[in-house]
Amino acid sequence: MKEKLDELKGLLTEVYDLEHVGALLHWDQSTYMPGGGAAARGRQSSIVERLAHEKMTDSRIGRLLEQLQPYEESLPYDSDDAGLIRAARRKFEKATKVPSSFMSKLISHQAETYQVWMEARPADDFSKVRPYLEKTLEYSRELAAYFPGYEHIADPLIDYDNEGVTASTLRQLFGELREQLMPLVQAVAEKEPVDDSCLKQWYPETAQWDFGLDVIRQLGYDFHRGRQDKTHHPFMTKFSLGDVRITTRVRENDLGEALFSTIHESGHAMYEQGISMDFEGTPLAEGVSPGVHESQSRLWENIVGRSRGFWEHFYPKLQKVFPEQLGSVSLDTFHRAVNKVQPSLIRTAADELTYNLHVMIRFDLELALLEGKLDIKDLPEVWRERYRSDLGIAPKDDADGVLQDVHWHMGIIGGMFQGYTLGNILSAQYYEAGLKAHPEIPDQIREGKFDTLHGWLKENIYRHGSKFTAQELTERATGSPLTIDPYIRYLKNKFGEMYSL
């Protein structure tokens, strides 16, 4: 059996390596590639993607998985080998259930849609993307149909990356969350708005860049296995467990932009860097779901990076870097500025309290589209209505409305957004569990020490990679299934104190 397992691992490593070569092609395209390289890069990405898919659907993998089943059943559930076989089987099934012909059709459609969106958004022209989105909706339904037996048509699309999650559980969860969030948002809205002008001064790029790197080095991002480069949209990408890179963008008139995106992406990266090196080259060497991934970016960005204790340590250092800008700004003013709550139009720039409302709007619209209750042509207007009713403001144009997020324009409709809110919920649940095990963590953060927190996360989350499902992982790490209670406690505490609610 050892031999068969090694053979399986060998085949999986080829897939793994090709997938990560694809990631490098994309990273280079976003960071350093000159414009003239675009046409060939499209070809290169597509052949590498195709070869990875061909290798993942190789019938030898199917045969080995069958042959290994008795071995798998003889193992304890939490053994690495059992986890590997489970993860490989799930990956094989996802890859083989969808015909290659459909996948390549979908991939070219996505590439085309993305190109159209790139022009439509600055031109504020929804009519350009409309026919493409209609096709995307069609394809999304078709994709779901390859996984029959669902209750809601969105279920297979959600399950695709978030194993075991369904539309109905999300609906209930989001309903409860909304009920708790709305009174908080309204209470804050009645208070004096926070002044965050201290963040909007002139902050030279290099000094911002270096400060950000110093911060994440201290949090535990390993530069021997990573680096940061500049891109238009920040992201984390991985070429192997030994090479997990992040990107950011710098705005010289907004201190928050680069700093918090650097911390955010370093959270994603520390998750990947923390995966057991034994898993390298296998489907286990990957964060388990978008939700758990986002829990780590948000935990480090918000729960840690926007906490009072964090800035008790870092603010004097920041003041030294920018004495003219911040020398006379108090810690309290600064801390309130980086936590300012204000309903806004753009999801990615939203504060912690209103952020999830943005996600819920998209989630509801996705379900309505898939159910056939909403037409693509009516999206812009329905979008505006929902923003008016949920956030009290509405975009003047579609550029800052329905066209703002790239997801629908480079992916499928359904299963794209809920990871962000699941991540927020989980970030608090994990942090609370870490605190329970190590009540000294907040004091350590005040001293600029992050080893205990980082260590707990690594031990309980990171190192497992994709060995357990997100649900299993959460239960093992926190002793409870996913629950919004810690998240609500966290928000009430933090913003209650800050706004004297």
Added chain:
Amino acid sequence: MKEKLDELKGLLTEVYDLEHVGALLHWDQSTYMPGGGAAARGRQSSIVERLAHEKMTDSRIGRLLEQLQPYEESLPYDSDDAGLIRAARRKFEKATKVPSSFMSKLISHQAETYQVWMEARPADDFSKVRPYLEKTLEYSRELAAYFPGYEHIADPLIDYDNEGVTASTLRQLFGELREQLMPLVQAVAEKEPVDDSCLKQWYPETAQWDFGLDVIRQLGYDFHRGRQDKTHHPFMTKFSLGDVRITTRVRENDLGEALFSTIHESGHAMYEQGISMDFEGTPLAEGVSPGVHESQSRLWENIVGRSRGFWEHFYPKLQKVFPEQLGSVSLDTFHRAVNKVQPSLIRTAADELTYNLHVMIRFDLELALLEGKLDIKDLPEVWRERYRSDLGIAPKDDADGVLQDVHWHMGIIGGMFQGYTLGNILSAQYYEAGLKAHPEIPDQIREGKFDTLHGWLKENIYRHGSKFTAQELTERATGSPLTIDPYIRYLKNKFGEMYSL
């Protein structure tokens, strides 16, 4: 036939794309990859290389080439389609004559040898690489044996990249060249040494970098289809005809280092950028041989970049960038400094007159090794002897002796070095032909205009890619087969004047 040709092109483009993905993996490894990425990068390069080789040896290519033969024969020799079929056939034969099992054995051996050399050179420890080089010599003989029917065992290794060139033609050529070079070198040696201390002052990196970029932009390097990054060893690499990048290194205490390597690599790059875009994705989209490639790097670096006229235009600009360092240094002093002749130990740093002596030493040693007249174990001592007799100096250690060049430690023995000297010879032959067509070129260079020269090179050399062999290309461009006469004229003129010989 059109259909079969398109099918062939489709298959060749897959190979092309995979090969250039491999180039990106290597570029990233040399520029930005963090140390932790090395292990996986080895795997990634090797699977991409293997897939490219598998696709190149696909029997469908062989069948199509057979089927297309009548079509090829019906075409004029210089038609693009005929050139494509010729180039594809040669590539297919090179790929299929050598068994894949041998190739992968060789490639891993090369990777291993390279790792060992990386440690052996700084440690000045030839004994470490010795067993690896012995294996390399064995493999080199084995590789040659896959191409039977040669006169000299080095012939297939030379022909592999330099189609049609043999050991015996090179021996004769190099013999003639040496006869002409030695008196020149000796005559210069009797003169007062040139003072190049003006180059060895402190030159801050950013200013050097920017000046170099300005220079090559003016020469005609297209930044929309390229960029320059930093590496330990400068090189040119291509990911498609739309993305041809160069790298350099900067020494703040040596102005010549970055500047001339930037010009050198831009010469390689302008060759690739100048290939007809119609050839993109085919084996024609590549410089035809190392010799012709080097002719372009050396033409721009030496014949143009170290000429008096070039500096009449650029020196005042350089003085403005570095007024403290160069404000009181005359153009004459500077021009003599960048052309200083002095026998030295390191090939890559050698001046124009002695450079070829370095190449000839390596060439002779390669032949002796392959012929079995020289043992690897005796290399260091024979190396020292040859340097003493040819250049009048000998390295104190092996680090600056037999260990200095990477070629034997990452490739094969035989066929590795002669391209450098062929390039020098051809650079002068091409330049002379360009001048004959456009006698105004030297005056234009004095005015900082390079369009006419660049245009002539593009028209007569660059655009053809690999459509003709190096010999055909040279005859078409200059009306004569390769000859050392223009090169000797160039050297005698330039150094005769400079040293009043």
